[in-house]
Amino acid sequence: MVQSERRLKRGRQGEFVSKHVVARVEDIGPGERRVVTVRNRPIVIFNLDGEFFGLLNRCPHQAASLSQGIQAGFAIAEVPGTERCIRRGEFIRCPWHGWEYDIRTGQSWCDPESILVRRFKVERVPGSELVKGPFVAETVEVSTDEEYIYVEA
């Protein structure tokens, strides 16, 4: 039913990518995350209020596993004494030196233009769609009545 042979297409940087079914939607609840390995790359998948995002599980600074960090927002202040929290849970903070990355974009908070984590496209797909392919489901058992998450990598 699921096509296991890789049908490769070109990704953002012109490299070949394929769609990999990595989990059922209900395996990663809102606020949760999970590390999957796709084509030898560790990718951490986040669920932000039902939307899924994927980042390479490797900090660009000194290569710590981002999945071991905490998800946080930011305390900001326009002037002293006006602190408030924004975007709670939408950043992953590296477990070592604490650099923060926007889970939606992979961009670092400290230097968004030049320091970023590689992002992977993550989408939901109903099991019934999987038959239409092309998808790779090496590790997940799929059936037509559930919803799945796939990563393009």
Add this chain to the structure above:
Amino acid sequence: MSVRETILQTVEGSPGREFIIDSDIHPEPYSPQSFRERLPARWREHCETYGDPQRGPYAALTGYPRYIPRTSRRDAWPSNGGLPGSDLELMREQHLDRHGVALGVLEPLGQGSWTRNLELMGAVCSALNEWQLEDFVAHEPRLKASIVVPMEDAPAAVAEIRKHADNRDFVQVQMNSLSEEPFGRRKYWPIYEEAVSHGLPVGIHVGGSTGARTGGGWPSYYNEEHYSLVNSTQAHLTSLVLEGVFEHFPALKVILIEGGIAWTPALSTRLDRLWSRLGSEVPHCRKPPSEYVKANVFFSTQPMEEPENPEDLLQIFADIGWNNILYASDYPHWDYDDPEYAFKAPLSVEQKRKIMFDNALSVYRLD
């Protein structure tokens, strides 16, 4: 076989594999309570009655709360419920085996000279020294211990050094930077004299809970405190040189640990300039200050400087002296430097070898 020979044999036994020496690994007990069990009953009871008077980031209370528990990498908490740095298996997996650590120098932190009670300071230092051997070195020969001394009580510190001086599992004497007086002052000289007589270098690790944070008062934030530790290192370096410690103990080797390194050439240059004009105030200081720094002082790398242009690092290293720099990881703390990724500058094979291995081999007592 000497420690040095054992290390070299390991290296020769695995051609093609890279090995490193790490000058800063922090061992921790399973829990604060488990360490307290090791104290004599008199001090256990004291701590139970009065509370643990040792204050700092690794104790329950600190004036500068960390943004990260136990100041540690979030992935360094062992699954057995112990503190980061307490579990040898995890330390091997995350650091020793992974990076080919041929020698790792233990630097217990957070206890010992972190109280103003001198008797307790002595008792805790003694317990720390036994504990390093029993819980770490005995099970992992790549790790070597530091003789932690009650640094504000020189006679007790000397006695502690003497007690362990013949044991080759100790490779240095350890003090911490937040002290009562600058380290060049005479009250500390007996410690240096004893260390030198056994060929032991003296490592000064940043931290402590009793000393003043800065010369400009007590700051508000961890951001400030983290940086202020550099101030204490600078004060000690200046004091050691200008009080004539290295003139008096030319064989003394001092390792400044975790106090940063990029500032040292600027400080040396400035001291040289002052000395060239005002040397008559410190006639016992017979050479330009920078010469003592080059000859007697070593700097551990972590937390590694990260200049905007990574190549600037090469100039900084050259100014400090390629022979005076020792790699340090700071495992398991959050500001850990991964030996593969911490140095963003392109080091030559020879430069890398000095920093990662050769320099340490000649600084520590490994005979």
